[in-house]
Amino acid sequence: MLSRRARTEILVESGPALAHDAARAIERELEVRVVVPPRQGLVMNQVRETARNSRFYLGEALMSECRVRIGDVEGLGVVLGADGAFARSLATIDAAYAVEPTPRVVAEIDRRIDDAGRELERRRAQEAAVVMGSRVSFDEMGGQDMSVQAVAK
Amino acid sequence: MGYVAVTGGEQAIATSLDLIERKRVAGGLALDVDTILSCLPELVQQVESEGSLWAPEVAATAVKQACGSVEEAVFLMRAYRSTLERLYTSRVIDTDEMRVDRRISAAFKDIEGGQILGATRDYSHRLIEFELADETQASVRDRARELAERLADTAVPATPDALARVPRVLTYLRSIDMVRDWPVDDTEPVDITKTPLSFPAPRSVILQALSRGLTQAVIAIGYAAIRGFGLSHPTVGELRRGSVAVEIDAPGAVADAPAEDAYYLGSIPVTEVESLIVADEVDEQGEHRSALDVGYGLVVGTDESKAIAMSVLDHSLRADDVRFPTQDQEFVLYHIDGVEATGFISHLKLPHYVTFQSKLDSALRSVAEKGGEADA
Numbered sequence: 387m388l389s390r391r392a393r394t395e396i397l398v399e400s401g402p403a404l405a406h407d408a409a410r411a412i413e414r415e416l417e418v419r420v421v422v423p424p425r426q427g428l429v430m431n432q433v434r435e436t437a438r439n440s441r442f443y444l445g446e447a448l449m450s451e452c453r454v455r456i457g458d459v460e461g462l463g464v465v466l467g468a469d470g471a472f473a474r475s476l477a478t479i480d481a482a483y484a485v486e487p488t489p490r491v492v493a494e495i496d497r498r499i500d501d502a503g504r505e506l507e508r509r510r511a512q513e514a515a516v517v518m519g520s521r522v523s524f525d526e527m528g529g530q531d532m533s534v535q536a537v538a539k
Numbered sequence: 540m541g542y543v544a545v546t547g548g549e550q551a552i553a554t555s556l557d558l559i560e561r562k563r564v565a566g567g568l569a570l571d572v573d574t575i576l577s578c579l580p581e582l583v584q585q586v587e588s589e590g591s592l593w594a595p596e597v598a599a600t601a602v603k604q605a606c607g608s609v610e611e612a613v614f615l616m617r618a619y620r621s622t623l624e625r626l627y628t629s630r631v632i633d634t635d636e637m638r639v640d641r642r643i644s645a646a647f648k649d650i651e652g653g654q655i656l657g658a659t660r661d662y663s664h665r666l667i668e669f670e671l672a673d674e675t676q677a678s679v680r681d682r683a684r685e686l687a688e689r690l691a692d693t694a695v696p697a698t699p700d701a702l703a704r705v706p707r708v709l710t711y712l713r714s715i716d717m718v719r720d721w722p723v724d725d726t727e728p729v730d731i732t733k734t735p736l737s738f739p740a741p742r743s744v745i746l747q748a749l750s751r752g753l754t755q756a757v758i759a760i761g762y763a764a765i766r767g768f769g770l771s772h773p774t775v776g777e778l779r780r781g782s783v784a785v786e787i788d789a790p791g792a793v794a795d796a797p798a799e800d801a802y803y804l805g806s807i808p809v810t811e812v813e814s815l816i817v818a819d820e821v822d823e824q825g826e827h828r829s830a831l832d833v834g835y836g837l838v839v840g841t842d843e844s845k846a847i848a849m850s851v852l853d854h855s856l857r858a859d860d861v862r863f864p865t866q867d868q869e870f871v872l873y874h875i876d877g878v879e880a881t882g883f884i885s886h887l888k889l890p891h892y893v894t895f896q897s898k899l900d901s902a903l904r905s906v907a908e909k910g911g912e913a914d915a
Contacts, residue, residue: 391798395784398803428592428620428626429627432632434631437833437834437853440743441631441743447593466807468596480802512694514701517655518655
Protein backbone atom coordinates (compact mmCIF):
# COMPACT_ATOMS: atom_id res chain seq x y z
CA MET A 387 0.00 0.00 0.00
CA LEU A 388 1.21 3.50 -0.83
CA SER A 389 2.60 5.71 1.92
CA ARG A 390 0.44 8.68 2.97
CA ARG A 391 2.91 11.08 1.32
CA ALA A 392 2.72 9.25 -2.02
CA ARG A 393 -1.04 8.73 -1.78
CA THR A 394 -1.85 12.36 -1.03
CA GLU A 395 0.45 13.58 -3.81
CA ILE A 396 -1.33 11.44 -6.38
CA LEU A 397 -4.77 12.47 -5.08
CA VAL A 398 -3.95 16.19 -5.05
CA GLU A 399 -2.18 16.20 -8.40
CA SER A 400 -4.92 14.17 -10.06
CA GLY A 401 -7.58 16.77 -9.24
CA PRO A 402 -10.72 16.50 -7.11
CA ALA A 403 -12.75 14.05 -9.24
CA LEU A 404 -10.72 10.99 -8.16
CA ALA A 405 -10.94 11.97 -4.46
CA HIS A 406 -14.69 12.65 -4.68
CA ASP A 407 -15.34 9.26 -6.31
CA ALA A 408 -13.25 7.48 -3.68
CA ALA A 409 -14.94 9.38 -0.82
CA ARG A 410 -18.39 8.49 -2.15
CA ALA A 411 -17.41 4.81 -2.30
CA ILE A 412 -16.23 4.97 1.33
CA GLU A 413 -19.39 6.74 2.50
CA ARG A 414 -21.53 4.00 0.95
CA GLU A 415 -19.84 1.45 3.23
CA LEU A 416 -18.79 3.38 6.33
CA GLU A 417 -20.28 6.10 8.49
CA VAL A 418 -18.27 9.30 8.15
CA ARG A 419 -18.72 12.14 10.66
CA VAL A 420 -17.33 15.62 10.07
CA VAL A 421 -15.31 16.79 13.08
CA VAL A 422 -13.96 20.08 11.68
CA PRO A 423 -16.00 21.30 8.69
CA PRO A 424 -14.07 22.45 5.63
CA ARG A 425 -12.36 25.77 6.27
CA GLN A 426 -9.76 27.96 4.67
CA GLY A 427 -6.52 28.99 6.33
CA LEU A 428 -2.84 29.47 5.72
CA VAL A 429 0.21 27.28 5.64
CA MET A 430 3.54 29.03 6.18
CA ASN A 431 6.21 27.63 3.88
CA GLN A 432 9.62 27.26 5.43
CA VAL A 433 12.64 26.62 3.28
CA ARG A 434 16.24 25.57 3.78
CA GLU A 435 18.48 27.89 1.81
CA THR A 436 21.57 26.45 0.19
CA ALA A 437 24.15 29.18 0.89
CA ARG A 438 24.38 28.78 4.68
CA ASN A 439 22.09 25.79 5.22
CA SER A 440 19.74 27.81 7.44
CA ARG A 441 15.95 28.02 7.41
CA PHE A 442 13.65 30.94 6.59
CA TYR A 443 9.99 31.60 5.85
CA LEU A 444 9.27 32.03 2.16
CA GLY A 445 5.67 33.14 2.64
CA GLU A 446 2.24 31.66 3.15
CA ALA A 447 -0.12 29.78 0.88
CA LEU A 448 -3.89 29.58 0.98
CA MET A 449 -5.11 26.12 1.93
CA SER A 450 -8.28 24.22 2.79
CA GLU A 451 -8.61 21.81 5.66
CA CYS A 452 -11.23 19.33 6.88
CA ARG A 453 -11.28 16.65 9.57
CA VAL A 454 -13.61 13.68 9.72
CA ARG A 455 -14.03 10.55 11.83
CA ILE A 456 -14.80 6.98 10.91
CA GLY A 457 -15.49 5.22 14.20
CA ASP A 458 -12.65 6.26 16.50
CA VAL A 459 -10.28 7.08 13.68
CA GLU A 460 -9.70 10.65 12.55
CA GLY A 461 -8.80 11.63 9.00
CA LEU A 462 -7.27 14.89 7.83
CA GLY A 463 -7.75 16.46 4.42
CA VAL A 464 -5.47 19.33 3.40
CA VAL A 465 -4.93 20.89 0.00
CA LEU A 466 -3.60 24.18 -1.35
CA GLY A 467 -6.26 26.59 -2.56
CA ALA A 468 -9.87 27.19 -1.64
CA ASP A 469 -11.68 23.89 -2.19
CA GLY A 470 -13.42 22.71 0.96
CA ALA A 471 -15.17 19.82 -0.81
CA PHE A 472 -11.81 18.50 -2.03
CA ALA A 473 -10.40 18.73 1.52
CA ARG A 474 -13.42 16.83 2.86
CA SER A 475 -12.98 14.00 0.37
CA LEU A 476 -9.26 13.81 1.15
CA ALA A 477 -10.08 13.62 4.87
CA THR A 478 -12.56 10.79 4.28
CA ILE A 479 -9.95 8.80 2.33
CA ASP A 480 -7.31 9.49 5.00
CA ALA A 481 -9.60 8.19 7.72
CA ALA A 482 -10.58 5.08 5.74
CA TYR A 483 -6.91 4.15 5.29
CA ALA A 484 -6.38 4.41 9.06
CA VAL A 485 -9.28 2.09 10.00
CA GLU A 486 -8.23 -1.34 11.24
CA PRO A 487 -8.71 -3.91 9.94
CA THR A 488 -8.44 -2.28 6.51
CA PRO A 489 -11.95 -2.06 5.02
CA ARG A 490 -12.49 -3.85 1.71
CA VAL A 491 -13.39 -0.61 -0.04
CA VAL A 492 -9.87 0.70 0.63
CA ALA A 493 -8.29 -2.04 -1.49
CA GLU A 494 -10.36 -0.96 -4.48
CA ILE A 495 -9.52 2.74 -3.85
CA ASP A 496 -5.84 1.89 -3.51
CA ARG A 497 -5.95 0.27 -6.95
CA ARG A 498 -7.54 3.41 -8.45
CA ILE A 499 -4.95 5.64 -6.79
CA ASP A 500 -2.21 3.36 -8.14
CA ASP A 501 -3.63 3.77 -11.64
CA ALA A 502 -3.78 7.55 -11.17
CA GLY A 503 -0.16 7.46 -9.99
CA ARG A 504 0.87 5.80 -13.22
CA GLU A 505 -1.03 8.40 -15.21
CA LEU A 506 0.66 11.18 -13.20
CA GLU A 507 4.06 9.64 -13.97
CA ARG A 508 3.18 9.44 -17.66
CA ARG A 509 2.24 13.16 -17.69
CA ARG A 510 5.40 14.11 -15.82
CA ALA A 511 7.58 12.09 -18.18
CA GLN A 512 5.86 13.73 -21.15
CA GLU A 513 6.42 17.23 -19.73
CA ALA A 514 10.04 16.42 -18.82
CA ALA A 515 10.60 15.19 -22.38
CA VAL A 516 9.30 18.44 -23.84
CA VAL A 517 11.40 20.59 -21.48
CA MET A 518 14.50 18.47 -22.14
CA GLY A 519 14.15 19.49 -25.77
CA SER A 520 15.49 22.88 -24.63
CA ARG A 521 18.67 21.35 -23.19
CA VAL A 522 21.65 23.02 -24.84
CA SER A 523 24.01 21.00 -27.00
CA PHE A 524 27.11 23.13 -27.31
CA ASP A 525 29.18 22.86 -30.46
CA GLU A 526 32.80 22.25 -29.60
CA MET A 527 34.80 25.32 -30.50
CA GLY A 528 38.07 24.15 -28.97
CA GLY A 529 39.94 26.13 -26.37
CA GLN A 530 39.58 25.85 -22.64
CA ASP A 531 37.40 23.15 -21.14
CA MET A 532 34.71 25.11 -19.28
CA SER A 533 33.05 22.18 -17.56
CA VAL A 534 32.62 21.85 -13.82
CA GLN A 535 34.44 18.52 -14.01
CA ALA A 536 37.47 20.13 -15.66
CA VAL A 537 37.67 22.68 -12.86
CA ALA A 538 37.30 19.94 -10.27
CA LYS A 539 40.22 18.04 -11.84
CA MET B 540 0.68 70.40 18.48
CA GLY B 541 -1.97 67.69 18.27
CA TYR B 542 -4.31 66.26 15.70
CA VAL B 543 -7.75 67.84 15.37
CA ALA B 544 -10.62 65.59 14.46
CA VAL B 545 -12.91 66.93 11.78
CA THR B 546 -16.05 65.54 10.20
CA GLY B 547 -17.62 66.05 6.85
CA GLY B 548 -16.98 64.85 3.34
CA GLU B 549 -18.97 61.62 3.67
CA GLN B 550 -20.99 62.33 0.56
CA ALA B 551 -17.87 63.34 -1.36
CA ILE B 552 -16.11 60.11 -0.33
CA ALA B 553 -19.12 57.99 -1.32
CA THR B 554 -19.20 59.67 -4.72
CA SER B 555 -15.45 59.27 -5.11
CA LEU B 556 -15.80 55.50 -4.52
CA ASP B 557 -18.58 55.38 -7.10
CA LEU B 558 -16.36 57.23 -9.55
CA ILE B 559 -13.47 54.77 -9.14
CA GLU B 560 -15.87 51.84 -9.56
CA ARG B 561 -17.35 53.56 -12.64
CA LYS B 562 -13.86 53.68 -14.12
CA ARG B 563 -13.56 49.91 -13.63
CA VAL B 564 -16.81 49.13 -15.45
CA ALA B 565 -16.85 52.04 -17.90
CA GLY B 566 -15.66 49.93 -20.84
CA GLY B 567 -18.64 47.59 -20.49
CA LEU B 568 -16.36 44.54 -20.57
CA ALA B 569 -15.87 41.94 -17.83
CA LEU B 570 -12.53 40.20 -17.45
CA ASP B 571 -13.04 36.84 -15.79
CA VAL B 572 -10.56 35.50 -13.27
CA ASP B 573 -9.68 32.45 -15.37
CA THR B 574 -8.68 34.74 -18.23
CA ILE B 575 -6.39 36.73 -15.92
CA LEU B 576 -4.85 33.51 -14.60
CA SER B 577 -4.37 32.13 -18.08
CA CYS B 578 -3.17 35.28 -19.86
CA LEU B 579 -1.37 37.24 -17.14
CA PRO B 580 0.26 34.59 -14.91
CA GLU B 581 3.42 36.61 -14.29
CA LEU B 582 1.43 39.62 -13.09
CA VAL B 583 -0.53 37.33 -10.76
CA GLN B 584 2.72 35.81 -9.48
CA GLN B 585 4.22 39.23 -8.79
CA VAL B 586 1.18 40.08 -6.69
CA GLU B 587 1.52 36.76 -4.84
CA SER B 588 5.25 37.25 -4.30
CA GLU B 589 4.93 40.77 -2.91
CA GLY B 590 1.68 39.93 -1.12
CA SER B 591 3.59 37.03 0.50
CA LEU B 592 0.63 34.76 -0.13
CA TRP B 593 0.37 32.03 -2.74
CA ALA B 594 -3.28 32.01 -3.79
CA PRO B 595 -3.62 32.36 -7.59
CA GLU B 596 -7.39 32.84 -7.81
CA VAL B 597 -7.41 35.40 -5.01
CA ALA B 598 -4.46 37.28 -6.54
CA ALA B 599 -6.16 37.32 -9.95
CA THR B 600 -9.31 38.72 -8.35
CA ALA B 601 -7.21 41.36 -6.60
CA VAL B 602 -5.62 42.30 -9.94
CA LYS B 603 -9.09 42.66 -11.42
CA GLN B 604 -10.42 44.74 -8.52
CA ALA B 605 -7.31 46.94 -8.63
CA CYS B 606 -7.71 47.46 -12.40
CA GLY B 607 -4.18 46.12 -12.90
CA SER B 608 -2.48 48.23 -10.20
CA VAL B 609 0.12 45.93 -8.63
CA GLU B 610 0.46 48.29 -5.66
CA GLU B 611 -3.25 48.10 -4.88
CA ALA B 612 -3.52 44.36 -5.58
CA VAL B 613 -0.63 43.61 -3.19
CA PHE B 614 -2.30 45.73 -0.52
CA LEU B 615 -5.53 43.76 -1.01
CA MET B 616 -3.62 40.47 -0.71
CA ARG B 617 -1.90 41.50 2.51
CA ALA B 618 -5.24 42.64 3.95
CA TYR B 619 -6.91 39.36 2.91
CA ARG B 620 -4.08 37.35 4.42
CA SER B 621 -4.57 39.07 7.76
CA THR B 622 -8.15 37.73 7.93
CA LEU B 623 -7.06 34.09 7.81
CA GLU B 624 -5.76 31.84 10.54
CA ARG B 625 -2.39 30.18 10.04
CA LEU B 626 -3.23 26.52 10.42
CA TYR B 627 0.16 24.92 9.73
CA THR B 628 3.82 25.49 9.12
CA SER B 629 5.16 23.32 6.32
CA ARG B 630 7.89 20.75 6.65
CA VAL B 631 11.18 22.34 5.68
CA ILE B 632 11.19 22.60 1.90
CA ASP B 633 14.39 21.21 0.40
CA THR B 634 14.94 22.90 -2.95
CA ASP B 635 17.15 19.96 -4.00
CA GLU B 636 13.80 18.28 -4.57
CA MET B 637 12.59 21.03 -6.90
CA ARG B 638 10.98 19.75 -10.09
CA VAL B 639 12.77 22.13 -12.46
CA ASP B 640 11.52 23.44 -15.76
CA ARG B 641 14.58 25.60 -16.34
CA ARG B 642 18.12 25.63 -14.95
CA ILE B 643 21.14 27.43 -16.24
CA SER B 644 24.60 28.40 -15.08
CA ALA B 645 26.54 31.49 -16.11
CA ALA B 646 29.64 30.12 -14.39
CA PHE B 647 30.16 26.88 -16.30
CA LYS B 648 29.27 25.80 -19.82
CA ASP B 649 28.98 22.10 -19.08
CA ILE B 650 27.14 21.22 -15.91
CA GLU B 651 25.85 17.86 -14.79
CA GLY B 652 22.25 17.59 -15.91
CA GLY B 653 22.90 20.15 -18.63
CA GLN B 654 21.87 23.72 -19.27
CA ILE B 655 18.11 23.54 -19.70
CA LEU B 656 16.73 26.77 -21.08
CA GLY B 657 13.05 26.00 -20.49
CA ALA B 658 10.57 28.76 -21.27
CA THR B 659 12.48 32.06 -21.39
CA ARG B 660 12.39 35.37 -23.20
CA ASP B 661 16.18 35.68 -22.96
CA TYR B 662 16.60 34.87 -26.65
CA SER B 663 13.51 36.61 -28.02
CA HIS B 664 13.73 39.68 -30.24
CA ARG B 665 11.74 41.96 -27.92
CA LEU B 666 9.72 43.32 -30.82
CA ILE B 667 6.03 43.97 -30.29
CA GLU B 668 3.94 41.38 -32.12
CA PHE B 669 1.18 43.62 -33.39
CA GLU B 670 -0.82 40.68 -34.71
CA LEU B 671 -1.59 39.75 -31.08
CA ALA B 672 -3.94 42.74 -31.05
CA ASP B 673 -6.29 40.76 -33.31
CA GLU B 674 -5.83 37.40 -31.61
CA THR B 675 -9.01 35.38 -31.06
CA GLN B 676 -9.71 32.41 -28.82
CA ALA B 677 -9.80 30.20 -31.90
CA SER B 678 -6.40 31.44 -33.06
CA VAL B 679 -4.99 30.87 -29.56
CA ARG B 680 -6.19 27.25 -29.65
CA ASP B 681 -4.71 26.78 -33.13
CA ARG B 682 -1.40 28.18 -31.94
CA ALA B 683 -1.41 25.87 -28.90
CA ARG B 684 -1.99 22.84 -31.16
CA GLU B 685 0.76 23.92 -33.52
CA LEU B 686 3.22 24.37 -30.63
CA ALA B 687 2.29 21.00 -29.10
CA GLU B 688 3.16 19.31 -32.39
CA ARG B 689 6.42 21.21 -32.78
CA LEU B 690 7.47 20.51 -29.19
CA ALA B 691 6.62 16.82 -29.59
CA ASP B 692 9.10 16.75 -32.49
CA THR B 693 11.92 18.18 -30.35
CA ALA B 694 11.06 16.19 -27.19
CA VAL B 695 13.73 13.96 -25.74
CA PRO B 696 12.56 10.75 -24.04
CA ALA B 697 12.71 11.27 -20.27
CA THR B 698 11.72 9.55 -17.05
CA PRO B 699 9.02 11.09 -14.82
CA ASP B 700 11.70 12.31 -12.40
CA ALA B 701 14.24 13.44 -14.98
CA LEU B 702 13.85 17.03 -13.81
CA ALA B 703 13.49 16.30 -10.11
CA ARG B 704 16.59 16.26 -7.89
CA VAL B 705 18.84 17.81 -10.56
CA PRO B 706 22.48 18.00 -9.36
CA ARG B 707 23.73 21.38 -8.17
CA VAL B 708 26.71 23.39 -9.40
CA LEU B 709 27.41 24.29 -5.75
CA THR B 710 27.95 20.63 -4.92
CA TYR B 711 30.95 20.53 -7.25
CA LEU B 712 32.37 23.78 -5.96
CA ARG B 713 32.07 22.45 -2.43
CA SER B 714 33.79 19.23 -3.48
CA ILE B 715 36.87 21.22 -4.57
CA ASP B 716 36.69 23.34 -1.41
CA MET B 717 36.01 26.58 -3.26
CA VAL B 718 32.71 27.07 -1.47
CA ARG B 719 32.47 26.44 2.24
CA ASP B 720 30.23 23.57 3.29
CA TRP B 721 28.10 24.94 6.11
CA PRO B 722 26.68 22.58 8.71
CA VAL B 723 22.89 22.31 8.92
CA ASP B 724 21.57 25.29 10.89
CA ASP B 725 18.21 24.48 12.42
CA THR B 726 17.78 27.76 14.27
CA GLU B 727 14.06 28.49 14.34
CA PRO B 728 13.41 31.21 11.73
CA VAL B 729 12.06 34.59 12.83
CA ASP B 730 8.80 35.51 11.09
CA ILE B 731 8.61 39.17 10.06
CA THR B 732 4.83 38.98 9.85
CA LYS B 733 4.80 38.50 13.63
CA THR B 734 8.01 40.18 14.81
CA PRO B 735 8.92 43.81 14.08
CA LEU B 736 12.23 44.40 12.29
CA SER B 737 15.24 44.99 14.52
CA PHE B 738 18.91 45.29 13.63
CA PRO B 739 21.21 43.56 13.08
CA ALA B 740 18.57 41.29 11.57
CA PRO B 741 18.92 37.52 11.70
CA ARG B 742 19.49 35.77 8.39
CA SER B 743 15.94 34.41 8.28
CA VAL B 744 14.54 37.95 8.51
CA ILE B 745 16.77 39.25 5.71
CA LEU B 746 15.75 36.44 3.37
CA GLN B 747 12.04 36.68 4.14
CA ALA B 748 12.02 40.47 3.72
CA LEU B 749 13.91 40.32 0.42
CA SER B 750 11.77 37.52 -0.96
CA ARG B 751 8.52 39.41 -0.39
CA GLY B 752 10.01 42.80 -1.21
CA LEU B 753 8.74 45.20 -3.82
CA THR B 754 10.07 43.62 -7.03
CA GLN B 755 11.37 46.77 -8.67
CA ALA B 756 12.91 48.00 -5.41
CA VAL B 757 14.79 44.72 -4.88
CA ILE B 758 16.04 44.84 -8.48
CA ALA B 759 17.01 48.54 -8.30
CA ILE B 760 18.90 48.24 -5.01
CA GLY B 761 20.51 44.98 -6.15
CA TYR B 762 21.65 46.76 -9.31
CA ALA B 763 23.07 49.63 -7.26
CA ALA B 764 25.04 47.13 -5.15
CA ILE B 765 26.70 45.78 -8.28
CA ARG B 766 27.18 49.09 -10.08
CA GLY B 767 29.37 50.80 -7.54
CA PHE B 768 27.31 51.49 -4.43
CA GLY B 769 28.35 48.19 -2.87
CA LEU B 770 30.95 45.48 -3.11
CA SER B 771 29.02 42.56 -4.62
CA HIS B 772 29.66 41.57 -8.20
CA PRO B 773 28.23 38.13 -8.68
CA THR B 774 28.36 35.37 -11.25
CA VAL B 775 25.15 33.36 -11.40
CA GLY B 776 26.43 29.94 -10.39
CA GLU B 777 23.00 28.46 -10.96
CA LEU B 778 19.51 29.70 -11.63
CA ARG B 779 16.77 27.14 -11.36
CA ARG B 780 13.07 27.55 -11.79
CA GLY B 781 10.40 24.99 -11.06
CA SER B 782 7.97 23.85 -8.40
CA VAL B 783 8.49 22.69 -4.85
CA ALA B 784 6.17 20.46 -2.86
CA VAL B 785 4.38 21.81 0.23
CA GLU B 786 4.01 19.14 2.91
CA ILE B 787 2.91 19.11 6.53
CA ASP B 788 3.43 16.59 9.28
CA ALA B 789 0.42 14.89 10.77
CA PRO B 790 -0.96 16.92 13.68
CA GLY B 791 0.72 15.81 16.89
CA ALA B 792 3.56 14.07 15.04
CA VAL B 793 6.91 13.90 16.78
CA ALA B 794 9.80 16.06 15.57
CA ASP B 795 11.64 14.43 12.67
CA ALA B 796 8.54 12.44 11.77
CA PRO B 797 9.14 10.24 8.73
CA ALA B 798 8.58 11.96 5.39
CA GLU B 799 6.36 9.07 4.22
CA ASP B 800 3.77 9.96 6.87
CA ALA B 801 3.53 13.59 5.75
CA TYR B 802 0.59 15.10 3.89
CA TYR B 803 1.20 16.60 0.44
CA LEU B 804 -0.83 19.78 -0.11
CA GLY B 805 0.32 20.78 -3.58
CA SER B 806 3.23 22.61 -5.10
CA ILE B 807 4.18 26.24 -5.63
CA PRO B 808 6.29 27.77 -8.40
CA VAL B 809 9.62 29.26 -7.32
CA THR B 810 12.82 30.65 -8.79
CA GLU B 811 16.11 30.05 -6.98
CA VAL B 812 19.50 31.67 -7.59
CA GLU B 813 22.91 30.89 -6.14
CA SER B 814 25.31 33.71 -6.96
CA LEU B 815 29.05 33.31 -6.59
CA ILE B 816 31.11 36.20 -5.30
CA VAL B 817 34.88 36.05 -4.85
CA ALA B 818 35.63 36.73 -1.22
CA ASP B 819 38.52 36.77 1.18
CA GLU B 820 37.98 33.99 3.68
CA VAL B 821 39.75 33.41 6.96
CA ASP B 822 40.15 29.73 7.89
CA GLU B 823 40.41 28.19 11.36
CA GLN B 824 44.17 28.81 11.41
CA GLY B 825 43.61 32.50 10.72
CA GLU B 826 44.98 32.20 7.18
CA HIS B 827 43.45 34.39 4.49
CA ARG B 828 42.53 32.75 1.20
CA SER B 829 40.38 33.47 -1.82
CA ALA B 830 37.15 31.53 -1.91
CA LEU B 831 33.68 31.88 -3.31
CA ASP B 832 30.88 33.21 -1.16
CA VAL B 833 27.30 32.39 -2.09
CA GLY B 834 24.46 34.90 -2.28
CA TYR B 835 21.05 33.26 -2.11
CA GLY B 836 17.80 34.24 -3.79
CA LEU B 837 14.46 32.45 -3.71
CA VAL B 838 11.19 34.02 -4.79
CA VAL B 839 7.69 32.73 -5.37
CA GLY B 840 6.92 32.84 -9.08
CA THR B 841 9.18 33.15 -12.06
CA ASP B 842 10.78 36.59 -11.69
CA GLU B 843 14.43 35.80 -12.35
CA SER B 844 15.62 39.41 -12.05
CA LYS B 845 14.17 39.61 -8.54
CA ALA B 846 15.74 36.30 -7.53
CA ILE B 847 19.16 37.37 -8.85
CA ALA B 848 18.92 40.78 -7.16
CA MET B 849 17.89 39.06 -3.93
CA SER B 850 21.01 36.90 -4.09
CA VAL B 851 23.14 40.03 -4.53
CA LEU B 852 21.51 41.74 -1.56
CA ASP B 853 21.71 38.63 0.61
CA HIS B 854 25.47 38.81 0.14
CA SER B 855 25.83 42.56 0.56
CA LEU B 856 23.63 42.70 3.67
CA ARG B 857 25.80 40.12 5.39
CA ALA B 858 28.47 42.80 5.52
CA ASP B 859 26.12 45.16 7.42
CA ASP B 860 28.61 47.90 6.62
CA VAL B 861 26.89 51.27 6.35
CA ARG B 862 29.57 52.81 4.12
CA PHE B 863 27.30 51.69 1.30
CA PRO B 864 23.53 51.98 1.63
CA THR B 865 23.17 48.62 -0.15
CA GLN B 866 25.00 47.01 2.77
CA ASP B 867 22.94 48.83 5.39
CA GLN B 868 20.28 46.44 6.65
CA GLU B 869 18.05 49.23 7.92
CA PHE B 870 18.23 51.13 4.62
CA VAL B 871 17.41 48.08 2.51
CA LEU B 872 14.98 46.10 4.64
CA TYR B 873 12.86 49.02 5.85
CA HIS B 874 12.37 50.39 2.37
CA ILE B 875 11.80 47.40 0.10
CA ASP B 876 8.47 46.31 1.53
CA GLY B 877 5.79 47.32 -0.95
CA VAL B 878 3.00 47.96 1.51
CA GLU B 879 5.27 49.90 3.89
CA ALA B 880 6.71 52.06 1.12
CA THR B 881 3.57 52.73 -0.87
CA GLY B 882 1.55 53.12 2.31
CA PHE B 883 3.82 55.83 3.63
CA ILE B 884 4.14 57.65 0.32
CA SER B 885 0.39 57.40 -0.18
CA HIS B 886 -0.41 58.81 3.26
CA LEU B 887 1.18 62.11 2.17
CA LYS B 888 -2.03 62.73 0.21
CA LEU B 889 -4.13 62.69 3.36
CA PRO B 890 -5.02 65.92 5.14
CA HIS B 891 -2.07 67.48 6.95
CA TYR B 892 -3.91 70.77 7.51
CA VAL B 893 -2.73 71.41 11.04
CA THR B 894 0.90 70.37 10.64
CA PHE B 895 1.17 72.30 7.41
CA GLN B 896 -0.44 75.40 8.98
CA SER B 897 2.14 75.20 11.73
CA LYS B 898 5.00 75.03 9.19
CA LEU B 899 3.47 77.88 7.21
CA ASP B 900 2.99 80.06 10.33
CA SER B 901 6.58 79.48 11.31
CA ALA B 902 7.85 80.36 7.82
CA LEU B 903 5.67 83.49 7.68
CA ARG B 904 6.89 84.62 11.11
CA SER B 905 10.48 84.13 10.03
CA VAL B 906 9.90 86.21 6.89
CA ALA B 907 8.12 88.91 8.91
CA GLU B 908 10.95 89.06 11.48
CA LYS B 909 13.59 89.34 8.77
CA GLY B 910 11.53 92.04 7.08
CA GLY B 911 11.34 93.98 10.37
CA GLU B 912 15.11 93.74 10.83
CA ALA B 913 15.68 95.01 7.28
CA ASP B 914 13.36 97.99 7.88
CA ALA B 915 15.23 98.86 11.07
